[in-house]
Amino acid sequence: MEERQAIVFDGVVQSRSSFKLGPVTLGIPEGFITAIVGPNGSGKSTLFRMALNLSKPDYGRITVLGNEMGGEDEHLIKQRIGYLAEGPFKLDDNLKACDKALYYSRWYPSWNVNRYQELLHILGVSDNQRMSKMSKGMRRKFEFALAISHSPELLLLDEPSSGLDPIAWKTMIDVLHRYMGQGGKTILMNTHIIEEVKRLADYIVFVAQGRVLGMYEKDELFGNWFTLYVSGEELTPGRLAELPGQCGIEAVGASSFRVTTGKALDAEEWCRLNGIAISSRQALELDDILAAHLQQDGLGSRVHETRGLFT
Incomplete structure (x- = not known):
């Protein structure tokens, strides 16, 4: 039986004046955790943004959860995805965290406020303050809770543990294990933490200078x-x-x-x-x-x- 793919990059190329990504042909297997690793500037975050149609390729085709991005039903596909970006969005700085959560919840029919509150408690986060007043680690934990509270089928994590202390990092690992334990979930992550790869990843993708060097099963x-x-x-x-x-x-x-x-x-x-x-x-x-x-x-x-x- 052929393994189903949560994301497929098919001959994807994006050329800019200072960097070229691709051609990339890569399938992210459904139901597993895949870690993308490589030097800074390799194009890892660009792959994430293209999977969400936040950045468009010049050539090639991207399929997410069985659907090609860019169509009329793109918003329905994105409702099935959770995304933790590499860094915070400056436009959110003046928002109270609880207000962002309220706005966020309206986009996701499967939003679970009880799960959200549980995650805030587990992670030790208060959402009753402005985003700009949060420490880097606190804001990271809040954004992580947002990304996972609607129980997405596909979770994209770009440097998820950036700014986290060791205790918060271990808690995040436990939360992700519980998330995958629900079944029918897929994670694609970009990380510099070797222990994160060892404890979470099923597959590892090496990238460098905009190219995929190989994809491997972790234990192998x-x-x-x-x-x-x-x-x-x-x-x-x-x-x-x-x-x-x-x-x-x-x-x-x-x-x-x-x-x-x-x-x-x-x-x-x-x-x-x-x-x-x-x-x-x-x-x-x-x-x-x-x-x-x-x-x-x-x-x-x-x-x-x-x-x-x-x-």
């Missing part, structure tokens, strides 16, 4: 990418170039090397068959995997930007 990704420390009599970089999934070789001693691979099991079997000893193995973190993808894709000048990208 982390199970495949390792650094192997290998040694063998008269072992050379040329010989190791044949190692499955090899994407980086560095000498660390006489006939000893550190090798990065995206096919760990195949690489270990290859070493066994070729009499090459593996002294140790080290699983790669997400920023290292992204750096390896950039290197493979010929985007080496961006590799240094991924170091410390995730905190």
Whole structure:
């Protein structure tokens, strides 16, 4: 049975004077959490805005919840979506939070005021103050409560934990787990927090310089990418170039090397068959995997930007 897609970007291209996105062909699976990760300026937020028809592609087609955006029924599609933007909207600064919630609720037939009040309580937020008077973290929690209070089928989260303290972050994670536990829900998120990806994501999409480098199932990704420390009599970089999934070789001693691979099991079997000893193995973190993808894709000048990208 073919997996259903909550969002489909089909040959999407957007060109601006200083940046080009695409062509992007990507499907976001329904019923799962997908995390988009990549260096700043990669086009992640642009993909979110295009999914909501807030920014239009020059070419290509975007389908959301089975419907192409831009039609007469677009408002009906958006009623099924929750969106937490990357930053606050300045136009809201002079509004009291409760007034924004009242305005927001009128757009969503499935708005649940009891759920909204419950989320404010869980997150420790008072909506009886002006938005401009809220701290960054408090405002983020309020906007998060708004985005999820109508129990949307699709939830778009652009840097959801920005400004949150560790306790609020853990609470947000718990809320999102409960949201997905309802069934029939999909989350697309953009985050720099590696632990957020590990605890939430089912799929990971790597993007850089406006292009999708790959989409992977999370557990499979982390199970495949390792650094192997290998040694063998008269072992050379040329010989190791044949190692499955090899994407980086560095000498660390006489006939000893550190090798990065995206096919760990195949690489270990290859070493066994070729009499090459593996002294140790080290699983790669997400920023290292992204750096390896950039290197493979010929985007080496961006590799240094991924170091410390995730905190």
